[in-house]
Amino acid sequence: METVLFDIGGTPITVLEALAGGLAIAVLGLIIVLIGQTRAARQREEQAAIDAARNGEMERHMADMMRIQSEMTGRMQTMSEIFGNRTSDLARVLTERIDASSHRVNQSMTETRTKTDETLTKLNERLAVIDRAQTNITQLSGEIVSLQSILSNKQQRGAFGQGRMEAIIADGLAPNSYEFQVTLSNNSRPDALIHMPNDAPSLVIDAKFPLEGWQRITDAETPEAVRAAMTGFRNDCTTHIKAISEKYLIAGETQDTAFMFVPSESIFADLHERFEDVVQKAARARVVIVSPSLLMLSIQVIQALLRDVRMREQAHIIQKEVVALLGDVGRLNDRVNKLQTHFRQANQDIDDILISTGKVTRRGEKIEALEFEDERPSLLE
Template sequence: MDMVLFTLGDVPVTLSYAIAAAVALTALLLVILLVNSIRSGRQRAEEATLAINRSQEMEKHLADMMRIQNEMTGRMQTMSEIFGSRTSDLARLVNERLDSTSQRMGQAMAETRTKTEESLSKLHERLAVIDRAQSTITELSGEIVSLQSILSNKQQRGAFGQGRMEAIIADGLASNGYAFQTTLSNGSRPDCVIYMPNDAPRLVIDAKFPLESWQRLKAAANDDEAKLAKAQFKTDITTHVRAISDKYLIAGETQDTAFMFVPSESIFADLHEQFEDLVQRAIRHRVVIVSPSLLMLSIQVIQALLRDVRMREQAHLIQKEVRDLLTDVGRLDERVRKLQTHFQQANNDIGDILVSTGKVTRRGEKIDALELDEATPRLAGE
């Protein structure tokens, strides 16, 4: 009976059973080792096969790499040749471009130098003009100073207004259309009278504007001085307007309206803007305040009236010349009609002559066509 070695659970393990189990285990281990050896052999064979395949692939890759390297070498050589030719072409092109650029830069610099010289010459010319203008401005400044000195003197200021008025009238009218400082029937001497057409009364112009009162008004330093100067200016203007109305408006000898000349447009504008009551008062006294531009416009209107009057005076002469011209035209028409009759008669005579020559020509042709001999009877009428 086998000896029980140990109990595994409820199953007793004997010696024989343990030996059998050990033998079975040993056999199993051997089988496992054999299977592992077989597997490892297969694996080594597969690995060897794989290694061989890899070596073949590596050789193939090496051959491909060598071929690619050879191709790359050829391509590199080709590229080197192409690069060399392109480099030479590029160098040649760059040299040509540099030469062209240098030439153009030279031309541009020459043109720039020429233009600069022209600009400098023009600049010198303009500087010369500026110098002349500056000298002119200096002269004008001296003239303005002299003008201020003239305006500061009452007599010289009156002469300045009189001179401006005389220049405007002399430029616009003929010498027989006006008179300066003439004497009227009441003994007064206006600055200017203008002869109106059709023996109408003369127009009187006065150039003695009270400019000193206006200057005091503009030079006032405070409101009190300005108020006093304004009152004095209104008084002077009113007095002067009344003097013009009383001395220069003579019925049948002068116009019903007289002009008071203001020698400055700015004063004229300020007068109408700030002293409208004075302007209306002057109009009520039949005195019109005029500036240089308004006086010039009035002179142009008078000039147009004088021209119209002269044309009307010459109208009867024009009519007489037109009647004589119509008579001459009628006489010319009669002579042309007679000439036309002569031409018609000559045309008729020429027609008759052509008819006779035609008959003569036809008779000559008939005579030329006949054969004349002694037996030929004579033609009737021969």
């Protein structure tokens, strides 16, 4: 019989039951302890996993941060290099532009200096021209004063016209083609006598134009004085034209036309403009009024006529020379033909020599190739 240890609620508890209960409680406690330990281990494992995960995440973040830092460092280095290169390029470009600007400025300054020098040189040349022109004007003023003094004296006016006429004739004709102040058969003395070709009568030129009458027209100050001076000048010209016609137009000795020389182009133009009646009277009297330019043209025509006459006089000599020249050309043609024949024969001889040298060359080639064959000599060898 089992011993009851105590009662619980009227239920007797024996030693065996107490032992079983204690064992159950011990097992239960052990189970609870094991469960607690398992949970603690699980919690520790979970915490370790969480910690590992957190550590891995932190490592990844750290790796990402290191990578980002490395990339940032590389980018910073790249940006630094780019900035350095850009800075160098910018400095180089600025240097080149500054050099180009300096070159352009120097070139512009050089060109400006050159143009300035040229302008100053041209200015100096123009100033020199102006100085020469001023000197010429001063000389011309003196000559005008001298001309006025000449025109104020009748004898000097005559010498002035005579001098201009003689200079024009002497410049255009040979010395044996004219004479000055020669006496004609009626004892008159024209200022110039031009000898015409083919024994034709000579041409008379008069240089005693009434310049004093024209000077009075120039000096007149009132219309009445001008009209009076023009009337006097017209009468002087008419009288002079009549004297030329009567004294210098000698049949068989002089031409039927004489020249009246006017020593000024302006007077000549004024005469034709305001004194047409005087020009017509001169034409009717067979007196031609000529200015320096017209006299020069007439002298050139006479010079051409004299040259043509001399050419005709020498025509037989020229013809003889041409015949002799034709003979020389014929002989030259014969000699050229003979020379051509010699050249043709020389060409033939050269062709024969080339044929012989060709044969010698071919025989030498055969000898070099040891081709010894009996050949009958040809007729051309």
